[in-house]
Amino acid sequence: MAVSRTHPVLIAGKYLALLGYLSFALFPLYWLLKIALTPDQLVYSEGTSLWPSSVTLSNFSEVLFQTDFLSYFGNSLTVSLGTAALTTLIAAGAGYAFSRFHFAGKRLLIVVMLVTQMFPLLMIIAPIYKIISSLGMLNSLTSLIVVYTAFNIPFATFLMQSFFDGIPKDLEEAAMMDGCSRFQALRKVVFPLTLPGLGATLGFVFTAAWSELLFALMLISKNDAMTFPVGLLTFVSKFSVDWGQMMAAGVLALVPSCLFFIFIQRYLVQGLTSGAVKG
Amino acid sequence: MGRFADRRILEMESKPVSLSLAAKRLPGTSRTGHSLYWRYMVEPFLYLSPAILLIVSVLLMPLIIGISYSFQAIELLRPFNTGWVGFENFAKLWSDRKFWLALDNTFWWTFWSISFQFLLGLGLALLLNTQFYGKKLFQALVFLPWAVPTFLSALTWAWLFNPVIGPLPHWLTALGILSEPYNIMGDPDLALWGPIVANVWFGVPFFAITLLAALQSIPGELFEAAEIDGASAWQIFSKITLPFLAPMIAITVMLRTIWIANFADLIYVMTGGGPANSTQIVSSYIFTTAFRKLDFGYASAIAVALLGILLVYAVIVLWIRKKLVKI
Numbered sequence: 001m002a003v004s005r006t007h008p009v010l011i012a013g014k015y016l017a018l019l020g021y022l023s024f025a026l027f028p029l030y031w032l033l034k035i036a037l038t039p040d041q042l043v044y045s046e047g048t049s050l051w052p053s054s055v056t057l058s059n060f061s062e063v064l065f066q067t068d069f070l071s072y073f074g075n076s077l078t079v080s081l082g083t084a085a086l087t088t089l090i091a092a093g094a095g096y097a098f099s100r101f102h103f104a105g106k107r108l109l110i111v112v113m114l115v116t117q118m119f120p121l122l123m124i125i126a127p128i129y130k131i132i133s134s135l136g137m138l139n140s141l142t143s144l145i146v147v148y149t150a151f152n153i154p155f156a157t158f159l160m161q162s163f164f165d166g167i168p169k170d171l172e173e174a175a176m177m178d179g180c181s182r183f184q185a186l187r188k189v190v191f192p193l194t195l196p197g198l199g200a201t202l203g204f205v206f207t208a209a210w211s212e213l214l215f216a217l218m219l220i221s222k223n224d225a226m227t228f229p230v231g232l233l234t235f236v237s238k239f240s241v242d243w244g245q246m247m248a249a250g251v252l253a254l255v256p257s258c259l260f261f262i263f264i265q266r267y268l269v270q271g272l273t274s275g276a277v278k279g
Numbered sequence: 280m281g282r283f284a285d286r287r288i289l290e291m292e293s294k295p296v297s298l299s300l301a302a303k304r305l306p307g308t309s310r311t312g313h314s315l316y317w318r319y320m321v322e323p324f325l326y327l328s329p330a331i332l333l334i335v336s337v338l339l340m341p342l343i344i345g346i347s348y349s350f351q352a353i354e355l356l357r358p359f360n361t362g363w364v365g366f367e368n369f370a371k372l373w374s375d376r377k378f379w380l381a382l383d384n385t386f387w388w389t390f391w392s393i394s395f396q397f398l399l400g401l402g403l404a405l406l407l408n409t410q411f412y413g414k415k416l417f418q419a420l421v422f423l424p425w426a427v428p429t430f431l432s433a434l435t436w437a438w439l440f441n442p443v444i445g446p447l448p449h450w451l452t453a454l455g456i457l458s459e460p461y462n463i464m465g466d467p468d469l470a471l472w473g474p475i476v477a478n479v480w481f482g483v484p485f486f487a488i489t490l491l492a493a494l495q496s497i498p499g500e501l502f503e504a505a506e507i508d509g510a511s512a513w514q515i516f517s518k519i520t521l522p523f524l525a526p527m528i529a530i531t532v533m534l535r536t537i538w539i540a541n542f543a544d545l546i547y548v549m550t551g552g553g554p555a556n557s558t559q560i561v562s563s564y565i566f567t568t569a570f571r572k573l574d575f576g577y578a579s580a581i582a583v584a585l586l587g588i589l590l591v592y593a594v595i596v597l598w599i600r601k602k603l604v605k606i
Contacts, residue, residue, distance in 0.1 A: 014409070015411075017406060018417060021399075021403055021421050022417065022420060022421060024480065025420060025422075025423060025424050025484075026423070028424075028439055029423070029435070031439060031445070032431075032435050032438075035438070043444060044443065048444065050446075090329045090330050090333065091330065093327065093329060094326060094329075094331075097323040097326035097327045101318075101319075101322065101326075102319070103319050103320070106323075109331070112334070116334060116338045116339070118537060118589070118593065120541040120582060120589070122541070122543060122565045122566050122569075123342065123345050123565070123579070123582035123583075124338065124341035124342055125565075125566065125569050125578075126348060126569045127340075127341035127342075127345045127348065127579075128341050130353075130575070131344075149333060149337075150334060150336075150337030150338055151337075151338075153334060157330060207426055210428055211427075211431070213544050214544060214566055214570075217570060218569070218570055229430040229431075232434070233548065236434065243443075243444050246438075247438070250431050250434060250435065253431050254431060258426065261425075261426035265419055265422075268422060268425075268488055
C-alpha cells in the first residue's frame with residue numbers, strides 16, 4: 001500500500017503503534033524475568049522499579065535444586081511429548097482418511113468432531129474424574145495423556161488433513177499404478193512429503209498440552225505426579241511471598257513453549273487459518 | 280487447550296469445496312482391485328478407528344454421562360446421599376443468586392475481552408500487512424503471548440497487578456485512575472478487569488493471525504486500481520478492506536465468543552472467582568463446584584444450562600451466517 005508516500009506524521013504514528021504493540025506483548029514477560037533475577041532482599045525495596053540494581057541466578061538454582069520443580073518439569077515433559085506423539089500419529093491416520101477417501105458417514109464424523117470442540121470441555125470434568133477413579137487411574141500420567149490426546153485429535157486431524165490436501169494425489173496414484181499398495185504408497189511417497197506437517201502438528205499439540213491446567217488439577221493430587229502448572233499453583237498457594245522463586249519457576253515453564261513456538265512460527269498463519277481463506 | 284477452536288470451524292467453511300472435489304476424483308483404484316465395499320466402508324475406517332475410538336470414549340460418552348449427572352445427586356463428600364433427583368438440581372439453579380451473577384459476569388467478560396481482542400488484533404493485522412524494517416522479528420515477538428502457557432499468563436498478570444511487586448497499580452494511580460496503589464483484583468467493582476486484560480494480551484495474536492491471512496487473500500489489483508483512481512487511504516480501507524473482511528470477521532468473532540465464554544483458566548488462577556463471586560463466570564463456577572465442593576450433580580446441572588445457552592447462541596449465529604453468505 002501507499003504508506004511510503006504518505007505524510008511523515010502517519011509514518012511516525014505507524015512506528016509508534018508498532019512500538020506500542022511490542023511493549024504490550026513483551027513487558028509482562030520482561031517483568032517475569034526481572035523479578036526472577038532480582039535478589040530476594042531487594043524485591044520489596046525495588047519491586048516496582050523498572051531495572052533491578054543487581055541481578056542473581058540464585059532463585060533459579062533454588063528452584064531447580066531445593067524444590068520439586070524438576071520433577072514437575074519432567075512430568076509435564078512426559079505428558080506433553082506423549083500427547084503430542086500419540087495425537088500426531090492418530091490424527092495423521094484420520095487426516096489422511098479425510099483427505100483421500102470419500103466414504104459413508106464422512107460428513108457426520110466431521111460434524112461430530114467440530115461439535116466436540118464447541119461444547120464446554122469442563123462439562124465432562126466430573127464424568128472423566130469418576131471414570132478414571134473407578135479405573136484406579138487417578139494420579140497417573142497415562143490417564144492425562146489419553147485425555148489430552150482425545151481433546152486434541154479433532155484439531156490435529158483437520159490440520160493434518162490440510163497438509164495432506166496440499167500433496168498432489170497423482171503422486172501416490174502413480175506409485176499405486178506401479179504396483180505399490182496404498183499403505184506402501186503412503187509410507188514411501190506421502191510420508192516423506194508430509195514431514196513438515198507432522199512437525200507442525202507435534203508443535204501445536206505440545207503447546208496445548210503443556211499449558212493445560214484444570215483437568216490436571218482435577219486428576220492429579222499426589223506431589224510426585226504433578227505436572228508443571230499444578231505444581232506451580234500449589235507452590236504459589238503455599239509460599240505466596242516467595243516472589244523470586246515463583247517467577248523463576250514461571251520462566252522455566254516458558255522455555256519449552258518458546259522453543260516449540262520458534263519451531264512452529266512459520267506454520268502459524270498457515271496452521272491457524274489455511275482452511276479459512278481458501279473457500 | 281482449545282486455542283485452535285475457531286480454525287477447525289473455519290475449515291468447515293471451505294468443506295463444501297473440498298468435498299465436491301473429492302467426489303469428482305474418487306480414491307485411486309489400485310491394481311489389486313478391491314471391491315467398492317472395501318473402498319467405501321472398510322479402508323477409510325482402518326485409518327480412522329483410533330481417532331473415533333478415543334473421541335467416543337473420552338468425549339462423547341462422558342458428555343452423555345455428564346448430562347445424566349445433572350439429574351442426580353452426586354456429592355463425593357456425601358457418598359450415601361446419591362440417587363436420581365429429577366429436576367431438583369435445576370430448580371436449585373434457578374434460585375441460585377450466584378448462577379445469575381455468574382451469567383451476568385460471563386456476558387461482560389466475553390464482551391470486553393472480544394471487543395479489545397478484535398480491535399487490537401485488527402490494528403496489528405493492518406500494520407503487519409504493510410512493509411517495514413525488521414518485520415519478521417517483530418511478528419515473532421508480538422505473537423509470542425499466544426505461546427505462553429495460560430496458567431503462566433494468568434500468574435504473570437496477577438503479579439503485575441500486585442502493588443508489592445507489580446508496577447501497574449502505581450501507574451494507574453499516577454494516571455489518576457486509582458486513588459491509591461491497591462490491587463484491583465481485591466475490589467469487587469474492578470476485579471474482572473484483571474482477567475480481561477490478561478485475556479486480551481493472550482488473544483490479540485490469534486485475531487491478528489486470522490485477520491492477516493484474510494487480508495492477504497484480498498486481490499492486490501483491487502488496491503492498485505483504487506490507487507490509480509485516486510482513492511484515499513481511508514476510502515480504500517472502508518470500501519475495499521472492510522467489506523472483504525466482513526464475513527471472516529463475523530464468523531471469527533462469533534465462534535471466538537463461544538470459546539471465551541467457556542474459558543475459565545485465567546479467572547480460576549487470577550481470582551478464583553472472588554472477591555465475593557464478583558469475577559465468577561459460568562464455566563469457572565462449574566469448575567469450582569466440581570473441584571472444590573466435589574458436587575458433581577450440581578456442577579453438571581450448571582454445565583447443561585451453559586450448554587443450552589451456547590446452543591441457542593449457536594443457532595442464532597448459524598442463522599446470521601446464512602444471511603451473510605447469501606450476500
